[in-house]
Amino acid sequence: MASETRDTARPSAPGGVSFSLSDPTVRAVFYQVLVVGIVIAVGWFLIHNTLDNLSKRSIATGFGFLDREASFGIGESLIDYHPRDSYGRAFLVGVLNTLKVSIIGVVLATVLGTLIGVARLSSNWLIAKLASTYVEIVRNIPPLLQLFFWYALVSESMPPVRQALNPIPGVFLSQRGLFVPVPSADPVWGTMGFALAIAVIGVIFLRRWAKARQERTGQPFPIGSASLGLLIGLPLIAYIAGGAPTALDVPKLQGFNFVGGVVLTPEFFAILVGLVVYTAAFIAEVVRSGILAVNWGQTEAARALGIDSGKTLRLVVLPQALRVIVPPLTSQYLNLTKNSSLALAIGYPDLVSIANTTLNQTGQAIEGVAMIMGTYLVISLGISIFMNWYNKRIALVER
């Protein structure tokens, strides 16, 4: 717009508007139209060519298959699933399994990676060397091999299901996984969840109030212990008020396998541990570089002001280190999520595994691959948006 007014303000060449490419406005418009035109042409060519090739080979197209009965079984699922359910629901099971391993994996990899990153900077020679060795070994072995290693470790080293280890009453460890008792279904669990939600809201308000009071009067409030008390106390009260049920759903050997309780399957264990161990090595390096990026003078200055070492780390070093850490950390989170597609190799029913089975049974490879790519794109963009928001929040505000 601005350039337009500039153009009209300037008397143009006699004979009206000139279309010379040396005019920056004309040039800009020309190249943009050209690029958009090429993109549309290529897109049209790809779609047309695909449909043409598909119909030549008599391959069915479209997403109608998602409503058809899947009629294959899935090993583990967060929602109810049965072979008579649709391909669409089977795909949803896969998406949820991918999210499950990604979210738990991201949390654990962050914790482990931070610990190892800090350990590499430790003044203790042994700890620092151990951490370096870990990083150098783990990040130089392809993740697929590591997954095979962890999977083989579980299936080869654990005892058969009928000779399951029983370290604690009710807990069984075998080739079929780790079976743990869970509390039997009871309405009190719902009430406790509700109480926890109230506690979270309460904590948010309490923090605001405490901050405002400290700014007004200078009096600090023990916000940490108060929050903890609220978060544990309210659900505990709900639990006791609900009659404190203690009934447990204990796994027991029945026929071929354990029945009841919850199970940590070898497949989930292998993919989770494999991804966490692998990604943690990269996160460790990110954390180490982030901490080293903060000038030592900052710490000395904080000490000179009489700030204790815990607060120095929390209020001075970490906020500055995080600005360096967060962007590369986002990449590692994305890597972990995408690497979860290796689950296929060790039998964890993730999104790729289920989509592959689907496209193989229906023959609709293009739709299947498009759904895989679309889902990963959505998950990755979700992580990116969240991490970018977080990065902006912690970014240095310069005046």
Next chain:
Amino acid sequence: MKSGILAAAAAAVVFGAVTGAQAGPTLDAVKGRGFVQCGVNAGLPGFGNPDSSGNWTGLDVDYCRAVAVALFNDPNKVKFTPLSAQQRFPAIQSGEVDLLSRNTTVTLTRDTSVGLNFAPVTYYDGQGFMVNKKLGVKSAKELNGATVCVQAGTTTELNLADYFRTNNMSYNPVVIESNDEVNAAYFAGRCDVLTTDASGLAGTRAGVAPVPDDHIILPEIISKEPLAPAVRHGDDQWFDVVKWTVYATIQAEEMGITSKNVDEFVNSKNPEIQRILGTSPGMGKALGLDEKWAYNIIKTMGNYGEIFERNVGTKTPLKLERGLNALWTNGGLQYAMPIR
């Protein structure tokens, strides 16, 4: 990793720049190239498996070679592409292989929406279960609650679900992509049951099991698995070549012609034999091949019975009886259409 190949095959369909772009003249393309591209199993003893010196062997492999012999009179003019169950359809759809000879079950969906044409059945199979003897299981009906190892992307996966549903039993699937990893998981004890085609179970027990006698194959055969070579839809000439290559081997066995005695038949007075062996011309030309096509196949690869016995028969580690795969004259299902 594997899905990368799938994605590549899908991309091939999207970009259409690969060999598959021409829908009709596969035969000309193969002749021009000088070898057949054949998709086979990466490691199923008896059907598609490289031996200790790296040569591909097996019943499915021999049918790739038979097609190469029909075209070039040379069983080595084949480029073998090992494919997982999941890679096989994109590979044939995209034109990465000309022929899929990889213990593939004929089904309606594959014939239609997957876009395949199936040649005659080279092995009539059925799905079975293998368990460790220690479990004391005698029948598949006793498998309620069992953990079952199964390869991803097979009809096996569907039959398994159907069988347990029909019999009101529950099971826990462990679905792994590569055949080797499925077997490894079963033999490590991750699963109670290994399921695949009965011939595959025999091959696995003979070739992979640490102690073959520790495992038994349960008597129930829960499905029909007619295994056949497949080509792409839309190229009838190439389909005919593959189809009649298979029939030629069966026809030869029906007439008692073998790789050893085929030369004695060349001067036979029997007009049927003259037509097959090319002594009286016409059949080869009709297929777009040399008149000696069937003679070469029989001379080099042998008849159906020889191919069967060599790869999976009673003298091999698989020890499979002819059963359904005997000639129709012996109570089996193998029946060649007339070559005339």
